[in-house]
Amino acid sequence: MHNPFGPAVPTDRAISALRPLPAGAIRLDRGGLLGGWQERNRAATLPHCIERLHERGNLDNLHRVTGDFHGPFVGWWFADTDVHKTLEAALWDGGFAGFVADAAELLEKVQDPDGYLVSYFQAGERDRQWRELPSSHEMYTAGHLVQAAVAGARTAPADPAVQQLLGVARRFADLLVERFGAGGEDAVDGHPEVETALVELFRVTGHRPYLDLAARLVDLRGHGLLGPESRFGQRAYYQDHRPVRDATEVTGHVVRQVYLLAGAVDVAVETGDSELLRAAERLWDSALASKTYLTGGQGSRHRDEAFGDAYELPPDRAYAETCAAIGSFHWAWRLLLATGRARYADEMERLLYNGIAGSTATSGTAFFYSNPLQLRTGHDGSDEDAPGERLAWYKCACCPPNLARLMASLHTYAATGDANGLQLHLYTPGTFSAGGHTFTVATDYPWDETITLTVGSSAGVPFTLSLRVPAWCADARVVVNGTPAAAFVEDGHLRLERVWRAGDRVELVLAMAPRLVTPHPRVDAVRGTAALARGPVVYCLEHADVPGRYFEDLHLDGDAPIEVRRDHPLAPVALAVTVRDEATVTVPAIPYFLWANRGPGPMRVWIPLLP
Numbered sequence: 214m215h216n217p218f219g220p221a222v223p224t225d226r227a228i229s230a231l232r233p234l235p236a237g238a239i240r241l242d243r244g245g246l247l248g249g250w251q252e253r254n255r256a257a258t259l260p261h262c263i264e265r266l267h268e269r270g271n272l273d274n275l276h277r278v279t280g281d282f283h284g285p286f287v288g289w290w291f292a293d294t295d296v297h298k299t300l301e302a303a304l305w306d307g308g309f310a311g312f313v314a315d316a317a318e319l320l321e322k323v324q325d326p327d328g329y330l331v332s333y334f335q336a337g338e339r340d341r342q343w344r345e346l347p348s349s350h351e352m353y354t355a356g357h358l359v360q361a362a363v364a365g366a367r368t369a370p371a372d373p374a375v376q377q378l379l380g381v382a383r384r385f386a387d388l389l390v391e392r393f394g395a396g397g398e399d400a401v402d403g404h405p406e407v408e409t410a411l412v413e414l415f416r417v418t419g420h421r422p423y424l425d426l427a428a429r430l431v432d433l434r435g436h437g438l439l440g441p442e443s444r445f446g447q448r449a450y451y452q453d454h455r456p457v458r459d460a461t462e463v464t465g466h467v468v469r470q471v472y473l474l475a476g477a478v479d480v481a482v483e484t485g486d487s488e489l490l491r492a493a494e495r496l497w498d499s500a501l502a503s504k505t506y507l508t509g510g511q512g513s514r515h516r517d518e519a520f521g522d523a524y525e526l527p528p529d530r531a532y533a534e535t536c537a538a539i540g541s542f543h544w545a546w547r548l549l550l551a552t553g554r555a556r557y558a559d560e561m562e563r564l565l566y567n568g569i570a571g572s573t574a575t576s577g578t579a580f581f582y583s584n585p586l587q588l589r590t591g592h593d594g595s596d597e598d599a600p601g602e603r604l605a606w607y608k609c610a611c612c613p614p615n616l617a618r619l620m621a622s623l624h625t626y627a628a629t630g631d632a633n634g635l636q637l638h639l640y641t642p643g644t645f646s647a648g649g650h651t652f653t654v655a656t657d658y659p660w661d662e663t664i665t666l667t668v669g670s671s672a673g674v675p676f677t678l679s680l681r682v683p684a685w686c687a688d689a690r691v692v693v694n695g696t697p698a699a700a701f702v703e704d705g706h707l708r709l710e711r712v713w714r715a716g717d718r719v720e721l722v723l724a725m726a727p728r729l730v731t732p733h734p735r736v737d738a739v740r741g742t743a744a745l746a747r748g749p750v751v752y753c754l755e756h757a758d759v760p761g762r763y764f765e766d767l768h769l770d771g772d773a774p775i776e777v778r779r780d781h782p783l784a785p786v787a788l789a790v791t792v793r794d795e796a797t798v799t800v801p802a803i804p805y806f807l808w809a810n811r812g813p814g815p816m817r818v819w820i821p822l823l824p
Contacts, residue, residue, distance in 0.1 A: 218367055219625025220305075220360070221409075221479070221547055222416055228482040228490065230553030231629040231636060236368070238646040239624045245642035246659065247623055250570070254620035255306055257577030262299045262614050263312050265606050271295050274332045278323045289609055290333035291350035291404075296320075297357035298614035304364035304375070305621035313365075317378040320358070328384035330358065343392070347403040347439045347451065352393075352430075355385045356407035363413045364622075386414055390422045394429065401434045403451050405469050408476025409543070412483055428480045431457055431489070434473065450517055458492045462499040466519050467512040467532075471540035478547040490551060497548060500541075501560070507730065507744055507818060508567035508751050508805060509560060510584050511537050515598065527738040528586035528819050535582060535612040538568035539619050546626055549638070555705025558638040559684050561626065565639070566659060567751045570806035572603075573616060579603035580613050586753075586805075586818040590764050594813055601813035634677035636706070640664050650676050650713060659748045660785045662725040668717040677710040680721050683749060688724035693717070723748070727775040727788050732819065742819040743771055745788050745802050752788050752802040756814030759792070759800050764815040766794040768823045783807055793823060 219236055223229045241248030266272050270287030275296070277286060286292075300316050303309035324330045331354050334342045343351065362382035365375035389407070393400055411427035414420070435456035437448060448454035450465040457477050463470050474493050481489035503523035505511050510533025513521035518534055542564045549557035572581045581603050594601025597608065606613065627639040630647025637645065640658040644651060649672025656664040666678070682689045682702045691700045691707060694717055700707055709719065725748040732739040745752035756764055773791035778801060781787035787801035808816045 219622050220364070221413065221543070221550065222367075223482050223550060224416055226483075228485060228487070228551055231550050232631045233550065233625060234628055234630050234645070234647055236622075236625050238630070239627055240644045241624045241627065242642040245656070247565075247627070247639065247641040248643060250573075251620055251623050253577040254302075254617055255308065258573070258613070258617050258620065259299070259302055259306060259309065261578040261605070262295075262302070262617050263309065265610065265613070266296055266299060269606060269610070272319070274336075275319050275323050278332050278335045279319075286333055286336065290331075291354050293330070293332050293354050294350075294357040295610050295614050297354070297361045298611075298618050300378075301357070301361035301364045302614060302617035302621040304361060304368055305618060307368060310374075313372075313378075314374040317374040317381070320381050321377055324381055324384065328386075328388035330355070330381065330385050346400055350402065350404050352389065352402035352407040353404040355389060356410035358382050359386055359407070359410035359414050360618075363410070363417050364618075366417045382414070383418070386411060386423055390426050394422060394426045399433055399438060401430055401438055401453070403439055403469075404466075405430075405434070405452070405473035405476060408473065409479050412476065412479035415483070424480070424483055427476060428484055428486075431473070431477050431480050435460070447517075450519065457496075458488060460492065460496060462523075463496050463504060463511075463520055466517055467537040468518065468534060468540050470520070471511070471537060471544050475540065475544040475547055478544065478551060482547075482551050493544075494548065494552070497544070497557075503733075503735075506531055506533055506568070506586060507746075508533065508571065508584065508586065509538060509541065509564035510534075510568040510586075511541060515583070524733060524735040524737070526736050528817065529589060531583070531585045531587075533568060533584040533586075535569070535572040535580065535584060536615050538564050538572070538584070539615050542569065542619070542626075550629070553704075555681050556684065558681050559705065562639060562683065562749045566749045567805055569616070569619070571808065572612065574603045575807070575810050579605050580607075580616065581809075582607050582609075582612050588809075588814070588816045590756075590815045592813075592815070602809050634679055634708075634710075636679040636681075637666075638681055640681075644669070648672060648676055649674075652678070657785075658723075659725075659750050660779075662723050662748070664721045664723070666719040666721070668713045668715055671713040671715055671717075673712060675710060675712055677708050678713075678719065680707045680709070680719075681705055682707050683723065685728070685746070685749065686723045686725075690722040690724075692720040692722075727777060729771055729775070739819040742821050743769060744818050744820070745775070745790065747777070747786065747788060750786075751805045751818060753805045753808055753816050753818045754792075754800065754802055754820060755808050755811070755816045757811040758803065759798075762794055764817070767792045767820065768794070769820040770797070771822050783810060792820070 218233050243252045271292050273282045276282035331351050359382045362379045369375050408427045411423045415424040439451050439453045478493045504520050512532040513525050515532050545557040545560045628645045629636045632648040635647040644653050651669040653667045689700050691698045728746045730744040770791040776789040778787045778789050784803040
């Protein structure tokens with residue numbers, strides 16, 4: 214059963230163009246941006262999440278079921294999932310053994326004899342159990358419990374606490390199979406998530422009924438099973454208006470949509486269902502063509518936390534929920550594994566450096582739930598639904614522990630490989646091993662355009678090193694052992710095949726000239742503006758860099774040169790641009806993900822151009 218990989222690992226029988234590497238085959242250096250984020254997660258974010266579970270009552274809710282706590286239930290009815298996601302993060306991290314053991318013991322104690330485990334319904338709401346699936350999140354809660362157990366099974370399968378947790382998760386999953394599997398009730402949960410969890414549990418255990426139930430849930434959605442009484446009478450909110458196979462565009466609640474489609478890809482590859490896989494790719498095209506922000510964020514409507522119409526992408530009203538960005542990242546990873554297409558890794562990169570990174574303060578202990586691309590002067594940030602600064606926690610705290618579990622497993626997404634080759638998808642300093650070969654990567658990416666790879670060991674057989682050339686890069690150059698090599702790029706990949714020797718050196722240069730990005734003409738809200746980018750990083754203007762000026766009066770001189778600066782107190786690389794109000798001045802633009810670390814105030818990604 215031990216399979217030391219990351220969160221999504223297709224079986225050998227699955228449709229799969231690329232194979233995940235064992236977690237131990239990838240090591241991120243703490244001095245790099247990604248490795249630094251992972252270390253910050255370990256040192257700050259995860260302890261913060263555990264502390265908040267105690268302070269905000271999530272653990273008390275569970276103790277309430279066992280009779281060890283006598284206060285009221287606190288929070289949303291799916292508050293258990295914050296425990297499960299934090300537990301998953303701790304298991305990917307490999308530390309926090311005390312928390313893991315205590316949580317596993319508590320969950321086993323709370324669980325009903327038949328496997329049911331949702332504390333809100335177990336203590337005082339028994340008559341509502343399974344009766345409110347459009348909103349109850351019961352299967353959703355089960356899914357996050359299962360994913361925590363999968364993390365344990367892949368990192369420490371012999372640990373008694375992990376064995377205990379896996380037993381708890383399997384009993385809940387078995388209950389779902391019994392109640393909702395073939396011959397059972399035709400029903401789906403209002404919030405998809407359990408689908409991908411069940412597939413992963415199948416991959417860990419080999420128990421086919423878990424996969425069959427996941428496939429059944431994907432196929433049952435879209436037939437109106439959530440009823441006409443669905444939220445605001447809109448079945449599209451739940452993606453229950455049309456079967457996944459027939460849908461032509463993404464719609465409704467963004468997190469639900471992207472979680473559903475991640476699960477659909479998992480089901481498709483494990484069952485050999487090419488039609489379902491094509492549907493997931495078609496819907497990906499729908500999302501990226503007209504419903505995704507420059508940062509990779511998705512969701513333009515605060516109402517319903519939903520996708521808007523095509524090209525409805527107002528920067529100041531962007532919802533762009535953090536969990537949606539994480540869900541899109543998971544969806545992209547699964548499509549990358551299934552197809553091998555570089556465009557999915559490109560989107561993972563864009564999300565990671567912008568839509569996801571912007572959610573977390575440099576301290577690692579404050580977070581955005583929504584991620585606007587503009588904040589106006591005088592914005593009232595007192596409401597947590599639209600704060601002017603990141604907050605330590607939220608009433609619905611789904612995002613912080615979701616970030617913690619992604620960052621704890623981040624290394625597993627950086628590369629794929631097998632006996633024949635290594636494919637690098639995310640450039641970061643570290644060590645990567647596959648097929649008897651080890652490569653050490655040295656780079657200051659995304660601030661520097663050079664990535665240097667040195668062969669540490671070789672199996673002495675032909676082996677292909679595949680390097681992703683992002684779509685934003687118009688000039689890629691490669692040098693092998695001091696000699697320029699042909700940089701032939703096919704489908705976003707530059708492939709070097711040879712018998713490698715220890716000490717061989719590859720230098721990849723991805724030219725990173727600053728770019729002025731203009732919006733699609735159909736995006737009404739940002740006509741007449743431009744945005745700034747360099748490499749994968751989107752930039753913004755922030756109040757702290759333009760003191761004494763009314764922010765909304767600034768116009769960008771699109772004809773003036775853009776200078777790369779490395780002397781900014783916050784940003785490793787800033788872009789010096791020319792703006793004008795009553796006077797013409799040069800000001801720095803900073804990476805979008807670093808905004809709101811210097812106090813509240815206006816910010817904008819899309820800057821009006823001088824007429």
